[in-house]
Amino acid sequence: MGALNLVIGRWAERLPGWRPALSDLRGWVVPLLILALLETLVRSGVLPAHQMPAPSQVAQTLYLLAQSGELWRHLNASLLRVGAGFAIGAALAIVIGTWVGLSRRAEAYLEPTFQALRAIPSLAWVPLLLLWLGIDETPKIVLIALGAFFPVYLALLAGIRNIDRKLVEVGRLYGLSSLALVRRILLPAALPSLFTGLRGALSLSWMFLVAAELIAATRGLGYLLSDGRETSRPDLVIAAILLLALLGKLSDSLLKAWETRALRWRDSYQGGEDGA
Amino acid sequence: MSALLKLQNIHKAFADVRVLEDVSLSLAAGEVVSLLGPSGCGKSTLLRIAAGLDQDYQGGLELNPLLNFGRGSGIGVVFQEPRLMPWLSVAQNVGFADGWVADDQWVEQLLRDVGLHGRGDALPKHLSGGQAQRVAIARALYGKPQVLLLDEPFSAVDAFTRMKLQDLVVELAARYEIAVLLVTHDLDEAFYLSDRVLILGGTPSRLQRELAVPLTRPRDRRSAELAYLRGEALTELYQSHVL
Numbered sequence: 436m437g438a439l440n441l442v443i444g445r446w447a448e449r450l451p452g453w454r455p456a457l458s459d460l461r462g463w464v465v466p467l468l469i470l471a472l473l474e475t476l477v478r479s480g481v482l483p484a485h486q487m488p489a490p491s492q493v494a495q496t497l498y499l500l501a502q503s504g505e506l507w508r509h510l511n512a513s514l515l516r517v518g519a520g521f522a523i524g525a526a527l528a529i530v531i532g533t534w535v536g537l538s539r540r541a542e543a544y545l546e547p548t549f550q551a552l553r554a555i556p557s558l559a560w561v562p563l564l565l566l567w568l569g570i571d572e573t574p575k576i577v578l579i580a581l582g583a584f585f586p587v588y589l590a591l592l593a594g595i596r597n598i599d600r601k602l603v604e605v606g607r608l609y610g611l612s613s614l615a616l617v618r619r620i621l622l623p624a625a626l627p628s629l630f631t632g633l634r635g636a637l638s639l640s641w642m643f644l645v646a647a648e649l650i651a652a653t654r655g656l657g658y659l660l661s662d663g664r665e666t667s668r669p670d671l672v673i674a675a676i677l678l679l680a681l682l683g684k685l686s687d688s689l690l691k692a693w694e695t696r697a698l699r700w701r702d703s704y705q706g707g708e709d710g711a
Numbered sequence: 712m713s714a715l716l717k718l719q720n721i722h723k724a725f726a727d728v729r730v731l732e733d734v735s736l737s738l739a740a741g742e743v744v745s746l747l748g749p750s751g752c753g754k755s756t757l758l759r760i761a762a763g764l765d766q767d768y769q770g771g772l773e774l775n776p777l778l779n780f781g782r783g784s785g786i787g788v789v790f791q792e793p794r795l796m797p798w799l800s801v802a803q804n805v806g807f808a809d810g811w812v813a814d815d816q817w818v819e820q821l822l823r824d825v826g827l828h829g830r831g832d833a834l835p836k837h838l839s840g841g842q843a844q845r846v847a848i849a850r851a852l853y854g855k856p857q858v859l860l861l862d863e864p865f866s867a868v869d870a871f872t873r874m875k876l877q878d879l880v881v882e883l884a885a886r887y888e889i890a891v892l893l894v895t896h897d898l899d900e901a902f903y904l905s906d907r908v909l910i911l912g913g914t915p916s917r918l919q920r921e922l923a924v925p926l927t928r929p930r931d932r933r934s935a936e937l938a939y940l941r942g943e944a945l946t947e948l949y950q951s952h953v954l
């Protein structure tokens with residue numbers, strides 16, 4: 436490990452512009468080793484192939500799915516659901532969170548209700564949503580929105596309540612209206628918490644997507660999962676899991692990149708290379 | 712000339728604790744007045760009342776109608792801390808009053824005035840304490856105020872920076888014809904900068920003394936007259952048990 440680190444470090448020194456990209460390569464070492472190990476174990480017959488497919492077979496399954504166009508159909512369905520659910524849940528949470536954060540009265544009226552609703556594990560809504568809204572897109576999107584709402588709402592509320600009173604006073608000094616106060620001071624100041632909430636909400640959205648699609652769907656990655664189980668095809672299941680992981684990571688990276696850009700102004704500890 | 716800002720018989724209490732009792736003061740155009748007193752005597756409280764940030768008091772706050780000309784409220788405030796918006800650049804902080812439509816040239820000019828020319832794009836986290844305080848001063852000047860309220864604006868910086876900032880404020884106040892009400896607990900600072908020094912003290916606080924500093928500007932910190940006046944004041948304050 437140390438030697439590899441050193442080798443990568445040497446490359447990196449020769450290519451200064453690539454340095455961050457190359458040092459990120461360190462993260463690939465463990466997964467690649469695991470894949471190589473699995474491949475050998477399955478090929479040599481130590482692991483039964485009908486339970487644990489070889490990585491190469493999973494790759495082939497993915498390739499075939501992509502070629503037949505099936506893959507895009509499923510990806511598209513899942514992405515649309517997560518996108519819509521997350522957007523709706525997060526937008527509602529931002530509006531209501533800001534309102535409750537600003538007004539003690541709104542908090543007095545709404546907080547107990549939200550506390551109670553939050554105590555319900557969100558998956559418990561599934562049967563009810565299916566009863567009410569049928570089995571098409573609506574209940575899935577509602578479920579995802581429900582999952583995305585609370586992390587954003589809670590983080591934003593906490594963020595607003597933690598804002599330095601002294602900055603708000605500057606706003607009052609300049610006679611800002613309450614709308615301008617929200618836009619120019621409260622939301623920017625609560626942005627770090629908001630992003631934490633958004634990222635939590637996004638990962639929950641993916642979780643709820645799988646839940647929704649496992650139960651009732653004819654398309655989507657969750658459907659691929661249950662289809663693979665019903666037809667005894669672990670390669671399909673693992674392919675779907677990989678895709679979910681990939682999409683989850685990708686969407687989180689996008690959000691994180693946005694967060695880093697938006698929070699450039701923050702003056703916080705970034706962590707040291709060798710630990711403190 | 713009538714006063715720009717007048718506080719009349721101010722009484723202020725937090726819950727049941729009386730902080731200010733019957734404090735009156737007025738600020739004429741172009742005048743520099745210092746408010747001096749021990750920690751916790753209510754200086755910041757009085758300044759917040761003057762700035763209109765605290766409405767919960769008894770007494771009168773009279774603002775000259777002249778203050779409403781020009782942009783903004785006619786009153787600029789610099790707090791004990793810089794209180795910059797960390798997510799805005801230095802230039803955006805200076806032009807905060809106007810947000811998107813800030814007057815870039817005026818911001819540029821103010822940054823030059825406070826010695827931060829070319830740092831407009833920096834973020835507050837990249838500033839030293841003294842630089843941040845200078846940005847706060849520029850922000851207070853942006854609205855072209857006729858009154859500047861300063862709450863111990865130099866207390867968090869080193870002695871040299873403090874001297875520079877003091878000179879900066881006096882010079883800018885003179886250039887833009889601004890009346891200054893300066894809260895401080897530094898006797899040297901009060902005498903060096905002001906035309907009048909008001910001493911606040913006691914529990915609850917009242918105005919104990921008003922001392923005039925009849926010296927022309929620019930002043931020399933080392934001048935014998937300044938030292939003499941300060942010494943006299945100190946003696947008098949000791950003798951009358953104000954300090």
Ligand SMILES: Nc1ncnc2c1ncn2[C@@H]1O[C@H](COP(=O)(O)OP(=O)(O)OP(=O)(O)O)[C@@H](O)[C@H]1O
Nearest residue numbers: 725726730748749750751752753754755756757896
């Ligand atoms: N929000 C508040 N609630 C209750 N008491 C307060 C509040 N703000 C100030 N006080 C009290 O009022 C008194 C005056 O406070 P103030 O901040 O005006 O003092 P100060 O003269 O500015 O002191 P310093 O020189 O340390 O800044 C203090 O005793 C303080 O405890």
Ligand SMILES: [Mg+2]
Nearest residue numbers: 754755791862
């Ligand atoms: Mg104070």
